[in-house]
Amino acid sequence: MAHDSQVSYLKYGNQTGLWSWLTTLDHKKIGIMYFISIFIFFFIGGMFALLMRLELLHPEPLFSADQYNQMMTYHGAIMTFMVIIPGVPAFLGNFLLPLMIGAKDVAFPRVNLMSWYCLMIGAAISFATIFFGGVDTGWTFYTPYSLETSGNTIMMVLGAFVMGFSSILTGVNFIVTIHRLRAPGMGFFQMPLMVWALYSTAIIQVVATPVLAITLLLLALEKVFGVGIFDPKLGGDPVLFQHYFWFYSHPAVYIMILPSMGIISELITTFSRKIIFGYRAIVYSTFGIASVSFFVWGHHMFVSGQSYWTGWIFSLLTMLVGVPTAIKAFNWVATMYRGSISFKAPMLFAFGYLFLFSIGGITGIYLAVIPIDVHFHDTYFVVAHFHYVMVGGTLLALTGGLYYWFPKMFGKICSELGSQISFFLIFVGFNVTFFPQFVLGHMGMPRRYHTYLPEFETLNIISTVGSWMIASGFFVTLGVVIYALLKGPKSGDNPWGGTTLEWKTSSPPPHENFETIPTVTGGPYEYGS
Amino acid sequence: MSVFLLLIQSAFAERFMPYQGTAIAAEIDYLYSFLLIVSLIAFVILIGGMLYFALKYRRKADNEPTPRITHNTALEFLWSGIPFIIFMIAFAWGLIIHKKMVDFPDKAFEVHVTGYRWAWDFQYKSGKKITNELYVPAGEPVKLIMTSKDVIHSFFIPAFRVKQDVVPGRYTALWFEAKTPGVYQVFCTEYCGTNHSRMLAKLHVLPKKKFEKWLSDNPYKGLSLAQRGEKILKGSCAACHGLSNARKIGPGFQGLWGKERVLEDGTTVVADAEYIRNSILYPQKQIVKSYNQVKMNSYQGQLSEDELTYIIEYFKNEKGN
Ligand SMILES: [Cu+2]
Numbered sequence: 001m002a003h004d005s006q007v008s009y010l011k012y013g014n015q016t017g018l019w020s021w022l023t024t025l026d027h028k029k030i031g032i033m034y035f036i037s038i039f040i041f042f043f044i045g046g047m048f049a050l051l052m053r054l055e056l057l058h059p060e061p062l063f064s065a066d067q068y069n070q071m072m073t074y075h076g077a078i079m080t081f082m083v084i085i086p087g088v089p090a091f092l093g094n095f096l097l098p099l100m101i102g103a104k105d106v107a108f109p110r111v112n113l114m115s116w117y118c119l120m121i122g123a124a125i126s127f128a129t130i131f132f133g134g135v136d137t138g139w140t141f142y143t144p145y146s147l148e149t150s151g152n153t154i155m156m157v158l159g160a161f162v163m164g165f166s167s168i169l170t171g172v173n174f175i176v177t178i179h180r181l182r183a184p185g186m187g188f189f190q191m192p193l194m195v196w197a198l199y200s201t202a203i204i205q206v207v208a209t210p211v212l213a214i215t216l217l218l219l220a221l222e223k224v225f226g227v228g229i230f231d232p233k234l235g236g237d238p239v240l241f242q243h244y245f246w247f248y249s250h251p252a253v254y255i256m257i258l259p260s261m262g263i264i265s266e267l268i269t270t271f272s273r274k275i276i277f278g279y280r281a282i283v284y285s286t287f288g289i290a291s292v293s294f295f296v297w298g299h300h301m302f303v304s305g306q307s308y309w310t311g312w313i314f315s316l317l318t319m320l321v322g323v324p325t326a327i328k329a330f331n332w333v334a335t336m337y338r339g340s341i342s343f344k345a346p347m348l349f350a351f352g353y354l355f356l357f358s359i360g361g362i363t364g365i366y367l368a369v370i371p372i373d374v375h376f377h378d379t380y381f382v383v384a385h386f387h388y389v390m391v392g393g394t395l396l397a398l399t400g401g402l403y404y405w406f407p408k409m410f411g412k413i414c415s416e417l418g419s420q421i422s423f424f425l426i427f428v429g430f431n432v433t434f435f436p437q438f439v440l441g442h443m444g445m446p447r448r449y450h451t452y453l454p455e456f457e458t459l460n461i462i463s464t465v466g467s468w469m470i471a472s473g474f475f476v477t478l479g480v481v482i483y484a485l486l487k488g489p490k491s492g493d494n495p496w497g498g499t500t501l502e503w504k505t506s507s508p509p510p511h512e513n514f515e516t517i518p519t520v521t522g523g524p525y526e527y528g529s
Numbered sequence: 530m531s532v533f534l535l536l537i538q539s540a541f542a543e544r545f546m547p548y549q550g551t552a553i554a555a556e557i558d559y560l561y562s563f564l565l566i567v568s569l570i571a572f573v574i575l576i577g578g579m580l581y582f583a584l585k586y587r588r589k590a591d592n593e594p595t596p597r598i599t600h601n602t603a604l605e606f607l608w609s610g611i612p613f614i615i616f617m618i619a620f621a622w623g624l625i626i627h628k629k630m631v632d633f634p635d636k637a638f639e640v641h642v643t644g645y646r647w648a649w650d651f652q653y654k655s656g657k658k659i660t661n662e663l664y665v666p667a668g669e670p671v672k673l674i675m676t677s678k679d680v681i682h683s684f685f686i687p688a689f690r691v692k693q694d695v696v697p698g699r700y701t702a703l704w705f706e707a708k709t710p711g712v713y714q715v716f717c718t719e720y721c722g723t724n725h726s727r728m729l730a731k732l733h734v735l736p737k738k739k740f741e742k743w744l745s746d747n748p749y750k751g752l753s754l755a756q757r758g759e760k761i762l763k764g765s766c767a768a769c770h771g772l773s774n775a776r777k778i779g780p781g782f783q784g785l786w787g788k789e790r791v792l793e794d795g796t797t798v799v800a801d802a803e804y805i806r807n808s809i810l811y812p813q814k815q816i817v818k819s820y821n822q823v824k825m826n827s828y829q830g831q832l833s834e835d836e837l838t839y840i841i842e843y844f845k846n847e848k849g850n
Contacts, residue, residue, distance in 0.1 A: 065723045138720050144697060145680040145721060232698025238681055239696060273588075274595040281605055303683065304694045305701040308631050312624055319616040326612040327605070329575055334604070336582040340593035343583075354579055362568040365616065369564065369623035371557045371630060375546075375690040378683060378718040442545040444687025446718040449726035453714070527595055 008411065012511040025109035026511060030116055031095030032409065035402075037120065038083055038091055039478075045078035046471065053433075053467040056460050059451050068450040069136040076139030077156065081163050082123050084390055085252065087398050088259035089205070090119070090170055093198045095409060097174060099502035100192050102183025102520065104512045107176040111169050118166035126159030138448060140249075141216075143230035143241040147223055154223055157216045164209045164216075167255070171205030174198055183501065185520035189283070192500045192524040193276065196283050197262025200290040204251045204258075208294070212248035215241070239304050246297035254293040256390060258286060260397035261328060264350050267400055268332050270498045271347035272339030275525045278331040285324030292321050302373045311370055318368035325361050329354065344496070345419030349400025352427045356392025360385060363438070378448075381441020384434045392430055399426070399477060406481070407495050411507045412488030418480035422473050429469025436463045500524050550688035550713060550734075551705050553629055557690045560622050567615055630691070633704050637672035638665065644675065644682035644695040644717065647724035648831060655744055660833055661730040663715065665707060666740040672704040683719035686732060694719055707734040724829075749839075758843025761836055769825065772847075779825060780817055786848035791818045802841045809837065 009028045010016070021029055048071045055062050055071075063071070094112065098105050106112050129135050129152040137146040137153055146153050178199050182191070191199075219241070221227050228234025230241040269276045276282065298306060298314030332354060341347070363385040367373045376382060399422075407413050436459040445456045452460065494503040501524075505514050549555045640663065641652040652658045665671045675684060677697040684703065685692040693703040707713075717728035735743060749757045762772065762782065769778035788800045793816040798804055807814055809832065812825035832840075 065726070069720075069723065069725075136722070142681060142720070148680060149722060232696075238698070272586075272595070273593065275597050275599060277598060278600045278605060281600065303692045305696055305699070308627070311627065315623060316620055319620050322616050323609055323613050327609050330605075330608040333575060333578045333582065334598075334601075336579065336586065337598070339582070339586050339595050340588045341583050341586050342588045351579065351583065355576055358572060358575055362572065365568070365619065366561075366564055369560065369619050371553075371623050371626040371690070372561055372564065374627075374630070374692050375557065375687070377692055378685075439545060442547075444547055444685065444714070444716065446685065446716045446726075448720040451726045453729075527597075 006506070006510055006515065008506070008508040009511045010410070010508055023113075025105070025113055027094050027098050027106045027109065027112060028409070028509065028513075030112050031091055031093075033116055034086060034091040034094060034119075035409075037116075037123075038087055041078055041082040041123065042474075043478075045075055045083055046474065048072075048075035048078070050467055050471055053464040055450065056452070057464045058461075059454055059457060061451055063450075065450040066136060069138075069448075070134040072448055073135050073138050074130070077126065077135075077160070079390075080139055080252075080256075081126070081160055082119070084256045084394050085167060086119055086163075086170075087256075087394065088263065088401070089174070089198055089201050089255070090115070090166070092263070092398070092401050092405065093174065093201075093259060094170070096405065096502055097177060097195060097198055098181070099408075099505065099509060099513055100195050100500055101178065101181060101186060102501045102514065102518045103177065103181035104514075104517075106173050107180055108173050111173050115166040115169035115173070118169065119163055122159045122161070122163030122166065124159075125162060126156055129155045129159070140245060141219060141241075142245075143219070143222075143236075143238045144232060146219065147231050154220050157220055161213055161216045164213045167205045168209045171202040171209070174202035175206065178202075183518050183520050189280070190520055190523055192262075193265035193279070193282055193286075194259075194262035194500075196286055197259050197265070200286045201255055201258045204255050204290055204293065208248050208251040208255070211244065212252075215244040215248065218244070239301070239306075242301055242304060243297065246300045247294075250297040250300065251290075251293045253386075253389070254289055256394050258290065260353070260394040261286065263397040263401040263404075264332060264353050266498075266500070267346050267350040267397075267404060268335050269525045269527075270404075270496050271342045271344060271350070272336050273342075273497060273527050274335060274339035275523070275527060276331070277334040277337070278327070279523070279525075281327055282331055285327045288324035289321055292317060292324075296321060299368055299373070302370050303377050315368055315370050319365070322361070322365050322368070329358055329361075345414070345416055345423055346400045346404035346496070348420060348423045348427075349396050349403070352423065353393060353396045353400065356388050356396060356427075356430065360388030360392055363388065375444075376441055378446055379441040380437040380445045380447055383447045384437035384441060387430075387434045387437075392434075396426070399423075402477075402481075404496065405502075406484065407491030408502055408507050408509070410485060410488075411491055412484045413491040413495055414480050414484045414488065418476060418483070422476040422480060425469050425473030425476060427473075429466050429471075429473055432466030433463050433470060434466070436460070436466075499526060546690075547687040548713075550686070550707055550709065550711075551690070552708065553626065553705070554688065554690040556626050556629075560619070560626060563622070564619060571612075630703075633672055633702065634670040634706075637670040637704055639672050639674060640665065642673045642675040642684065642695070643678055644684065644728075645678035646680065646722055647717070647728040647829070649684070649715070649717075649728070649730045650833070653744060657744065657747070658833070660831060662733060663730060664733045664735060664740060664743050666737045667707050667710045667734045668737065670704055670706045672702060674700055674702050676700050680721050681719045682717045682721050682728065685716045685718040686713055687716070688713045692718060710734045710736050710739075754839050754842040755846035756843075757836075758839035758841070758846075761832070761840055762843060765828075765832075779820060782844070782847075784848065786844040790815075792816060793818055793821050800844075805841055805844060806837055809840070 009026055052071050055068050132152040135153055135156045136149055218229050222229045228236040230236040230238050232238060265276060296314060296318045298310055299318045302311055367376060403414050403419050440456055440459050445452055491507055493507045501518055504518055546558055643650040648661055650660055651663045675695045677695045682695040683692060684695055689705045691703050691705050693701050711734055713732040715730035715732050771777050771781045774781035774783035785800050789797050790800050791797050809828045812827055
């Protein structure tokens with residue numbers, strides 16, 4: 001048997017049983033556990049989405065209104081709390097962060113495992129609500145509706161609360177890891193952009209998530225003990241809840257999107273084989289976005305009755321988020337200038353990301369302009385907008401990143417043809433599903449509607465057909481991944497010609513990542529010219 | 530400039546946006562068209578650039594060398610500065626219009642709106658009250674003063690580009706000045722539970738004269754409670770129920786009060802006020818035997834408490850005769 005320092009982490013210590021996974025402290029194995037659990041959650045959340053689209057195929061009801069409202073709630077809650085928020089940081093981040101900075105593991109491996117268990121326990125509690133009457137509040141839990149409705153809101157809130165700890169613990173762990181465990185010679189400005197993205201995300205996770213925890217706790221206090229906080233019947237203020245909720249949930253949007261920007265930076269340099277354009281600008285814009293993200297929550301509430309001045313300050317601040325976002329997009333395109341551009345599947349996902357994310361971003365600017373928002377608020381325009389950002393952005397980047405780092409994780413390579421087919425199905429299907437929703441929003445169709453007026457039917461049919469295309473795209477992804485695991489050809493250590501540290505070790509890496517800790521002498525993206 | 534905008538206006542806004550029912554709606558659409566044009570240009574530059582570079586510099590050989598271009602300060606200033614300026618224009622323009630939306634005219638015609646699961650009540654100064662049908666005069670500012678009885682709702686008239694949350698425990702307001710008479714759709718846009726998607730209302734904009742006539746007109750004037758009930762039954766229920774005992778889609782109404790009803794599940798129940806009320810509000814709860822093919826819709830939220838009383842009084846009175 002080869003020496004331990006060369007054996008793949010998957011076979012380390014000859015331990016491959018389930019128990020060795022459930023008790024592992026190896027960040028890579030924990031990353032893979034996140035991968036599997038998030039993939040399962042994604043398919044459950046996706047199933048709810050398909051059922052919703054099926055209901056909306058025609059105005060005539062298929063399910064009862066209450067059933068629909070529950071599906072809408074589970075879809076939203078699963079996708080945000082269990083898929084998009086942990087998606088990039090907890091799965092890819094866990095696997096990659098130590099590799100990318102040349103460390104043996106994260107700073108606190110036990111805490112790392114604990115945060116996976118937090119996610120699992122929180123998820124189990126949330127899913128259990130299905131058997132206790134279900135929840136129909138929407139993932140936003142707006143008061144006073146959430147205080148009055150039957151079903152098990154409190155349990156769901158408890159689930160989200162526990163999952164929040166997973167997010168906080170991962171964040172703390174990453175921050176310390178980045179500060180303390182960088183390889184010799186790696187200054188902050190020699191870190192890959194993915195690491196910067198994870199770093200800024202971790203900061204938001206640590207600062208913002210406690211606010212969600214407190215808000216949910218207050219909600220539970222009110223519901224269980226009748227303390228008047230949000231309920232007007234008890235002298236509370238229902239709009240206060242929205243302030244608290246969005247004070248977390250707007251930064252949370254950047255927990256969801258910043259890491260995906262990190263992925264895209266990596267993909268674009270590697271597949272253009274060219275040094276990233278404006279490294280520092282991208283770093284600063286990441287932090288620009290992260291810090292402004294705390295001061296824009298009021299743009300969710302332009303029609304809630306907040307004052308004129310409040311409205312305009314939030315409108316102004318929201319505009320400011322647009323600038324660093326635009327900077328990033330232009331930097332990515334500029335990186336491609338005079339590059340050597342490969343059209344491999346992960347790069348297609350990066351192209352798709354730029355296309356969809358810019359639509360998502362631009363429509364975000366529309367929504368920051370108050371009078372325009374007044375018309376679009378809580379219509380399908382908003383639904384389309386945030387799906388362009390969350391799915392067209394984050395999920396596309398995650399899938400692209402999966403294909404990109406898959407060889408590193410398992411030493412196998414995914415079928416290029418299969419990956420490309422999945423890209424086209426997802427990309428085209430996505431537009432077919434969500435572009436009509438922009439138009440529906442213009443026409444005034446409100447969101448969270450179980451049934452609708454006949455004039456909205458045609459566009460809804462198109463949208464539903466699109467949802468089937470997206471679903472088939474992700475099933476192809478699943479097939480590609482399973483096939484690659486079972487029968488995929490060996491990948492070699494650096495199949496794409498990447499320059500960051502994770503490509504300097506074997507695929508899959510040994511238990512301690514590197515045979516000898518590397519010493520860094522230059523920037524992360526030095527391609528020979 | 531304005532000619533240019535007018536062109537944009539006719540080219541885009543009216544395509545996607547609903548009918549422009551107010552002057553402010555038209556102003557909002559101008560701003561919207563501006564954003565649309567600018568963003569289309571930005572999108573073409575960005576994505577066009579991406580595709581152009583992708584094709585032009587596509588990999589021809591492995592290990593092709595690439596130049597080491599780390600940044601370009603002038604360019605970076607340009608592509609942060611130009612978006613910034615555009616955003617500020619959009620922001621300021623938005624603010625100007627928003628100001629008009631929140632500055633309430635002094636002499637607006639006021640209507641009180643109460644939202645509740647799942648209907649809208651509209652109450653006029655004259656004491657007139659009506660559910661799910663809002664009547665207003667054309668060419669005159671109208672102010673809606675709104676509150677909710679239960680959870681948060683939101684009052685949305687797409688044609689007027691106005692929307693305002695309706696919050697329990699406080700008053701919110703919005704105003705508009707409708708240009709043309711007609712019927713417009715009103716939606717509830719804040720999720721409020723089971724029948725959120727059915728919480729619809731119609732907005733009727735009438736010419737001033739007609740509106741005044743409507744306002745002074747009391748459909749129940751001079752009628753006894755039972756006669757009012759009869760009026761409702763003949764109006765809203767006639768499609769399925771006759772006042773005789775002949776069977777239509779639903780049972781005939783003659784002699785219903787106090788009668789023993791046999792239900793689908795075999796049990797019996799006496800037709801009292803409670804039963805009639807339930808039959809109207811929760812029709813699926815107790816289904817009359819042999820009437821299970823066509824379902825009666827719930828009138829929850831569509832009939833007011835007063836009107837339910839009228840209907841019950843009708844049945845009581847009819848039996849007495
Ligand atoms: Cu409502």
